[in-house]
Amino acid sequence: MAASALVTIRSYAHAMDLAISVSGLIKKFGDVTALDGLNLEVPVGRIHGFLGPNGCGKSTTIRVLLGLIRADGGDVRVLGADPWTQSVPLHRRLAYVPGDVSLWPNLTGGEAIDLMGRLRGGVDRRLRNDLIDRFELDPTKRGRTYSRGNRQKVALIAALAADVDLLILDEPTTGLDPLMEAVFRDCIADFAKSGRTALLSSHVLAEVDALCESVTIVREGRTVLSGSLLDLRQVTRTTVTATTRIKPNPIASAPGVHNLRVGITPNTVTFDVDSEQLDPVITTLSGFGLVAVKAQPPTLEDLFLRQYGRIGSEGADANSPADDGGSTK
Secondary structure, eight states: OOTTSOEEOOOSOTTSOEEEEEEEEEEEETTEEEEEEEEEEEETTOEEEEEOOTTSSHHHHHHHHTTSSOOSEEEEEETTBOTTTSHHHHHTSEEEEOSSOOOOTTSBHHHHHHHHHHTTTOBOHHHHHHHHHHTTOOTTSBGGGOOHHHHHHHHHHHHHHBOOSEEEEESTTTTOOHHHHHHHHHHHHHHHHTTOEEEEEOSOHHHHHHHOSEEEEEETTEEEEEEEHHHHHHTSEEEEEEEESSOOGGGGGSTTEEEEEEOSSTTEEEEEEEGGGHHHHHHHHHTTOEEEEEEEOOOHHHHHHHHHOSSOGGGGGGGOTTTGGGOOO
16 A cells, blocks of 8 residues: 555444544645645544654644644634634633643642633542542642653643543653553543543554554645554455465465565465455465464554554654644654
């Protein structure tokens, strides 16, 4: 699959409402084009992953969604509203967690949580206190004394305790230890069970794979891959390892087979196969006398790396001023 090609797969009903709808989004900073016709659709009730390397335009997109910057072209709707002209009522219905949280230095963590909650009409006190316990936060300490991870906890608790329809999360687990990352995943899963929506931008592919039903992958300001993880895996390759009684080397020439590798013994091979060719390839393998076979569907990391390449040379735009004047996401 060509990295520059846009692949969009919809397994959800076309009539389903969209929490986020972005079409042909364009944003320029002087001579630099940060977003070049980007498309993004997030159905209501989904946790949707938003992926791409530094400098690809993810954070610029999020700023447009939040109404912090104005798009130069395209159509953007968040919860049915224009985020630029209707940002005030819109922000009562969404919560945002950045990857690097700054707090009021003289307010305690608990006071900061309550202040952010009041901006949206208050927080659920029972849920607030439960989240404080789950994230093991001391809410009596002042903001200036918190580590980066604890500042992140304050923002997450404030967002999760708010009565909102949409969470926009930009690297939300930055600074959290693995135990707290697990707590975050549980909390987001609980949030989604209530039928609400989250857009999760993260470099932690395992996190996105565990939480998200669908993803959008962005490259150089454009959407290159979008759809449900289930359907995206069906249009890419499956890795097969097989041991046979007869050397199965001829399988290398079978339709849909790629990158054949011989194992420790010549009767064991590993190869990639296009998913639509999996059934006939397994049938062909059985002709060599199958002893053992293992089929591994592609991981999210596989999908991502096949768009960007393992060397990472396409990430040369990471120092572009597209996001934050050079501090990119």
